[in-house]
Amino acid sequence: MSFLTLAIDVGGSSIKAIILQDDGTPISRRSLIYTPHPATPDIIVATLIDLIAKQGEYDRISIGFPSVVEHGVTRGAINLHADWDGFPLEEVLHSQLGKPIRIANDADVQGCGAIAGKGVELVITLGTGFGSSLFFNGKLLPNLELGQHIFVGSETYEDCLGQASLDQIGAELWNIRLLEAIGTLYKLFNYDKLYIGGGNARLVTLNLLPNLMDKVAIVSNDLGLIGGLALWKSS
Known part of the structure; x- marks a missing residue:
């Protein structure tokens, strides 16, 4: 049916x-x-x-x-x-x-639309806040709230990469912060693929990621x- x-x-x-x-x-x-x-x-x-x-x-x-x-x-x-x-x-x-x-x-939900279902797949969404989801061989590991975890000093991922931070520091410095976050998350999760979605994914410059280019993809917000x-x- x-x-x-x-x-x-x-x-x-x-x-x-x-x-x-x-x-x-x-x-x-x-x-x-x-x-x-x-x-x-x-x-x-x-x-x-x-x-x-x-x-x-x-x-x-x-x-x-x-x-x-x-x-x-x-x-x-x-x-x-x-x-x-x-x-x-x-x-x-x-x-x-x-x-x-x-x-x-x-x-x-966005992760369910993005993943390939193989290995460790991490999804982050960049918009008003910082969303995240983690999958292993297509199975969701629920309630991952990376956005509220410390990233630098006393600031969280959301503090550093949410819309308020983007507005304050501009896209260039925001992308540098994102690059640091991507590297930190790779060390933490050893992901096979990282998908970047959300309304601000359009601002991401992947040429800043020469060492992880094959492991990172920007996905449509429609997912x-x-x-x-x-x-x-x-x-």
Whole structure:
């Protein structure tokens, strides 16, 4: 049986949506709206309900969300609002929409769309914050929050490579920091492949990576939507 999946990618800056066939073929145009602020649960839920109502026919929903997600409950979303800690997003949306829903961390979802399924594969997403996901032979190792770990001095990966840092230091110095991070992450994980996604991946200059060029790839930010199919395939 074939299903139509409404895939949604919630970010700190924008929310995207598209309807996909089981093979990943889109049957609708991609919708994009700016993330409202303050991004409290009530405001984001109302925004999602409105966005979903404007889409076409679909059978089920997948959502990538910028937070650790455990059984449909968000465990903090520092780039949205403190009230997301412990919010039952899947239950709330299902009660209002009456459709099957799967929700996972946005970097995990993008990783599901990017990986080849061989060896150690690390995914980082560069946008408002710094997202990450880790896979071994195609299996997700969930709830990896590299962005909140120390990178330099007392600053985290997110402090050094998030949007605020990019705005402050500019793309050239930001890329130098990213190069250092890529080298550090290689020593930590010995990854076979590192995929770089997110809205700011377009600013990455890979010619700064002569020693790791064969191990690093920039991937389309649309994989944050396409990867949503994996939430249903795995279940």
